Amino acid sequence: MPKELDKRPDYKKIEAKWQKFWRTKKIYKFNPHSRKPVFSIDTPPPYISGRLHMGHGASYTMFETIARFKRMTGHNVFFPIGFDDNGLPTERYVEKKLGIKSTKMSRQKFINIALKETEKLEKSARETFDRFGHSYDWDLFYSTISPRAAKVAQKSFLDLHRKGRVYRSSEPGLYSIAGRTGISQADLEEKEQTTFLNYINFKVGNSNLQIATTRPELIPACVAVFVNPRHPRYGKFVGKHATVPLTGEQVPILADKDVKIDFGTGALMVCTFGDKMDVEWWKKYKLPLKVIIGRDGRLNEEAGKFAGLTLAEARNKILSQLDRTGLLKNRDKIKQTVQVTERYGDKPEYLILEQWQFKVTDLKAKLLKKAREVNWTPKHYYNNLRNWTENLQWDWVLSRQRHIGIPIPVWYDEQGNVILPEENELPVDPTSHKPKKHKGKKLRGEKDVFDTWMTSSLTPEIAMGWAENEKNFLKNAPMSLRPQGLDIIRTWTFYTLLKSLIHHDNVPWKDIVINGMVLDPHGRKMSKSKGNGIDPLEQIEKYNADAFRYYTTTTLYGENSPYQEKELVRGTKLMNKLWNTARFTFMNFDKTPTRKPRTLELEDSWILAKLARTQERYLEYFNKYQIKQARQELEDFFLKDFCDFYLEMIKSRMYGNNKQTKYSAQWTTYRTLYAILQMFAPIFVHLTEELYQNLSKKEKKTNSIHLTEYKTLGIKDSKSEALGDFAKNMISEIRQWKQSNKIRLGDVVEQIKIEHPQTLKIKQASDVICRTTRVNEILLKRGGKLKISN
DSSP, rough: OOOOOOOOOOOOHHHHHHHHHHHHTTTOOOTTOOOOOOOEOOOOOBSSSSSSHHHHHHHHHHHHHHHHHOOOOTTTEEEOOOEEEEEEHHHHHHHHHHHHOOGGGGGGHHHHHHHHHHHHHEEEEEEHHHTHHHHHHHHGGGGHHHHHHHHHHHHHHHHHHHTTOEEEEEEEEEEEEEEEEOGGGGGEEEEEEEEEEEEEEETTTTTTEEEEEEGGGGGGGGGEEEEOOTTTTGGTTTTTTEEEEOOOOOEEEEEETSSSTTTSSSSEETTTTSSSHHHHHHHHHTTOOOOBBOOOSSGGGGGGGGGTTTTHHHHHHHHHHHHHTTTTEEEEEEEEEEEEEEETTSOEEEEEEEEEEOOOOGGGHHHHHHTTHHHHHHOOOHHHHHHHHHHHOEEEOOEEEEESOOOOEEOOTOOOOEEOOOGGGOOHHHHTTGGGGGTTOEEEEEEOOOHHHHHHTTHHHTTTTTTTTHHHHHHHOOOEEEEEEEIIIIIHHHHHHHHHHHHSSSOOOEEEEOOEEETTTOOOBTTTTOOOOHHHHHHHHHHHHHHHHHTTTOOOHHHHHHHOHHHHHHHHHHHHHHHHHHHHHHHOOOOOSSSOOOOOOOOHHHHHHHHHOHHHHHHHHHHTTTTTHHHHHHIIIIIIIIIIIHHHHHHHHHHHHSSHHHHHHHHHHHHHHHHHHHTTTTTSSSHHHHHHHTTTTTTTOOOSGGSSOOOOSSSSOOOHHEEEEEEEHHHHHHHHHHHHOOOTSSSSSSEEEEEEEHHHHHHHHHHHHHHTTEEEEEEEEEEESSSEEE
């Protein structure tokens, strides 16, 4: 029989006990030999650059709940966890913490320092995930900077090279001065800023041609002036030359219909390079090249007398000289939407860079067609991918000039030919190794590393061992589920789909769920600068882990939602109710009622019918990743049907002397409670384990409630369900009548009169109605409207 429960649960003690149990017993270990269907999750590897925040706590718990549900629906769950320690966030964290600069030491030395620091962070992150009650299989752990990940990324590169998908080119590319590295279009985000539109005179013979620019510092790089051919004043200058202010150089005046007549003066200067249009016009009209910005963000010798200045210094000095010479005619303060680097926050420059690129722009239609094979939740987020993909204009720049990263596996011989390693040599670092077949040759190793997305886009391949056993990988691909945030659809989603398309001609996963952001209680984005961040561990400490997990089930996938601490209060109250319900149930058992009774009372058949309906809807919602709806369905059943009514309906039977009706009440209560515990198990992971483990060994089917499988413990019976619902409503009416007549609910009423159109139903349910409301006799009269009196 179940052990008697304490009056009040100690949630902190319960959490620590079962977290240790799950860890030591490896309850969540994936079984590669199981015959159960596999459900695999492409877990997002969080950046290891500090303490896990509220976004991690909420979003990771949401999909972790799905993993637990799938285990209990008979699946062999493949649930890896990795940490993304490959890239800028880690590099910045280490530099800031230790007060060092990665650029001041060798790559390997900095990597070794970084790995020591990330090892500490990874230990802390694992402890945090354990505190949330998460059920990853830590034997499947990976790191994106590890040799295992490097092997996968480099294998991918070799396959892309074989298929003609990567190429090396020297042409204008985006470069972050702050990050000292080349970047891709996907690394940019839009930002509104206030700036000045400067009106500057260029001389054309004895006439003036006025241009408008927000970047006067690029005047030394001016190679042409463009006007719209329909310009009413400046069209006459087309074909002539203009004198560039301050430098005195002569540049051609050209016409192009893409010059906007209604912006500024309708004339502009083309520099190499200020923006993407400069690049396009430079290529289209075969203009000369004059790059004045160095990779350190200072003007070089091409800028003449302005050489050595930073961009800001050059802007101020040039404006001052233009003003002094009378060539700066006006300045308008404007608001402008510009593109800045997502990770560094600076406005990127276009520099001539020799970089490896991934040819992607010709695959847009094919990728979108393949992406439609994935089941999107919510469905409309496919449109985010489509909009990004359709507007993608550049190939993917793979090269990064950073210390932390996976090396690009390439060498160059003296003639500049590309030398690649054999696949069985991977992983390699070209700066310290040479390919086996070219040991005696003079080779130059590639110093650049991959864009971090080159590795992160291969999380299915890393987790499922593509580089170790390709045949086994293809057997288990695609993965079942990718959970992720909406802000990285254009990067992680896009790049993973792209890689899977090229390498396997398949989708990487069957389903994708997109979570929104957790906002502060006032609906604002949480940030360090605003000081409005909320630490999830502090909330767990204040309440408990299961209450925090409950909070995550009150939000919907795809929606940004303000953090609501009241939901943790509500969750804790619900947990207490579940504990007290189990305590009441266990106290009323001499031994666990496992044998089905010969007959059931109306209320027994009713609650089992309601249970069957609840289980059906619960499973349906969960399988659609509608966790909030599933939890709400369960919570309503537990509180409104089971606790508020069924347990009140059977109390007289539980305490009575009729063994047959008492046993049927015990059996039904136990059966229903067990199903309730199972359904709450993915949410209240610690509490349900404690209650399950409280059962005797004979009653426990497995080591953990989380390894049990859902069974339809409810029994469908539409007739009993309808009559039970009718009885429940009548009980509510009588309770309300007692309260309005100032009669306590627990007081016995000898006799009441009920006038009702359905007297037959009241007769059929009179026994349970009377027992529950403590009314000894009901006198019935058929009437058109319900009326209760005494």
